[in-house]
Amino acid sequence: MSKEDFGGGSLLIAWQLKGKNVLIIGGGEVASQRIASILVTDAHITVISPIEGLNPRTKQLIESYAHRITHYNRVFFGTADFEGMDMILTALDDVEISRAICQMSRAAKIPVNAADIPDSCDFYFGSQIRDGPLQIMISTNGNGPKMANLIRRKVEKALTGIEGEAIAKVGELRERLKVRAPGVGGAIGKRRMKWMTNLCNAWTLEDLVLLDGETMEKLLDEGWENDCVPSPATLGSRQQSSINGIFPRWGTAYAPTIGLVVGVLCATLVIISKRR
Numbered sequence: 001m002s003k004e005d006f007g008g009g010s011l012l013i014a015w016q017l018k019g020k021n022v023l024i025i026g027g028g029e030v031a032s033q034r035i036a037s038i039l040v041t042d043a044h045i046t047v048i049s050p051i052e053g054l055n056p057r058t059k060q061l062i063e064s065y066a067h068r069i070t071h072y073n074r075v076f077f078g079t080a081d082f083e084g085m086d087m088i089l090t091a092l093d094d095v096e097i098s099r100a101i102c103q104m105s106r107a108a109k110i111p112v113n114a115a116d117i118p119d120s121c122d123f124y125f126g127s128q129i130r131d132g133p134l135q136i137m138i139s140t141n142g143n144g145p146k147m148a149n150l151i152r153r154k155v156e157k158a159l160t161g162i163e164g165e166a167i168a169k170v171g172e173l174r175e176r177l178k179v180r181a182p183g184v185g186g187a188i189g190k191r192r193m194k195w196m197t198n199l200c201n202a203w204t205l206e207d208l209v210l211l212d213g214e215t216m217e218k219l220l221d222e223g224w225e226n227d228c229v230p231s232p233a234t235l236g237s238r239q240q241s242s243i244n245g246i247f248p249r250w251g252t253a254y255a256p257t258i259g260l261v262v263g264v265l266c267a268t269l270v271i272i273s274k275r276r
């Protein structure tokens, strides 16, 4: 990044909303997308909208997640509705009410997003790719939402589909490592970070996906304790790096199918040669 690149952007962060309260004012199509995005975070959702204004997906989400979504069948009353809220989203077909809500939210110091007024938003939503713990957001910073949607499709095609699973395994391994070598910061923190970095550099996604609890402990015994990163092949039967070497991207997914096809071909050749 050159010096001239600073400025004109927005902060991309993974906002932790678990246990927080999010108010959504409006219950139409955009609100249904907001509800889905917020449900992922384990926040509690309050939706304010007259029932006749709810679109079918919003209705279905409110019914299916009744324990996590409180719906008030009425219009927005005013700042009394902000009580206890940590975030406010408007998805209204009335820009004047939306603008007024933004002003009230700002006065109450609660972050606000208005679907119809980019200039009044404290933050924007983006096009999302989710695969377990992997979260990718594409943002055009308000310039072209449809372009964000199109670029998301391109990025989706570039992924193998096993990144999320591999990251989840790395997460589990990091937890086990912290149990074995506890402590925050200092020399232990440095050593943990170096070891994890070396492991992630050396192992493929396919290698990581194959890790189970037992192999993780073995990896820590042989790797962490001896300050080295063993190759997957040395760690036991589930780590079949030879398959991954031949089919690095689809080894785990297609290896059984490829084995079956090769087997059937061989059997056919044997039958044909016997008939002759």
Ligand SMILES: C[C@@]1(CC(=O)O)c2cc3[nH]c(cc4nc(cc5[nH]c(cc(n2)[C@H]1CCC(=O)O)[C@@](C)(CC(=O)O)[C@@H]5CCC(=O)O)C(CC(=O)O)=C4CCC(=O)O)c(CCC(=O)O)c3CC(=O)O
Pocket: 033, 037, 113, 114, 115, 116, 117, 118, 121, 123, 124, 125, 126, 127, 128, 138, 139, 140, 141, 142, 143, 144, 145, 146, 147, 148, 149, 152
């Ligand atoms: C500023 C922002 C505020 C915010 O919503 O946070 C905003 C604002 C507005 N969007 C409008 C229109 C459309 N929005 C979409 C779609 C999405 N919009 C999303 C985000 C954002 N939209 C934020 C900026 C994000 C960024 O810049 O990257 C996405 C990425 C995420 C999401 O909404 O969750 C989601 C795609 C998700 C996906 O597919 O993955 C489509 C396409 C479609 O529906 O298929 C259209 C029609 C085509 C078009 O206009 O491009 C209008 C009306 C404009 C008008 O009246 O002319 C406004 C208001 C305005 O711009 O004035």
Ligand SMILES: NC(=O)C1=CN([C@@H]2O[C@H](COP(=O)(O)OP(=O)(O)OC[C@H]3O[C@@H](n4cnc5c(N)ncnc54)[C@H](O)[C@@H]3O)[C@@H](O)[C@H]2O)C=CC1
Pocket: 025, 026, 027, 028, 029, 030, 031, 048, 049, 050, 052, 053, 054, 055, 074, 075, 076, 091, 092, 093, 094, 097, 114, 115, 116, 145
């Ligand atoms: N940011 C984005 O990605 C997009 C934004 N938009 C904009 O978002 C806005 C909402 O779009 P849609 O959801 O499609 O509209 P919609 O017409 O489907 O929904 C509007 C909702 O607002 C509710 N409502 C109206 N007045 C209310 C009040 N005083 N209190 C509580 N609820 C009230 C209605 O009951 C209804 O549920 C529009 O202004 C549109 O231009 C549209 C597409 C994408």
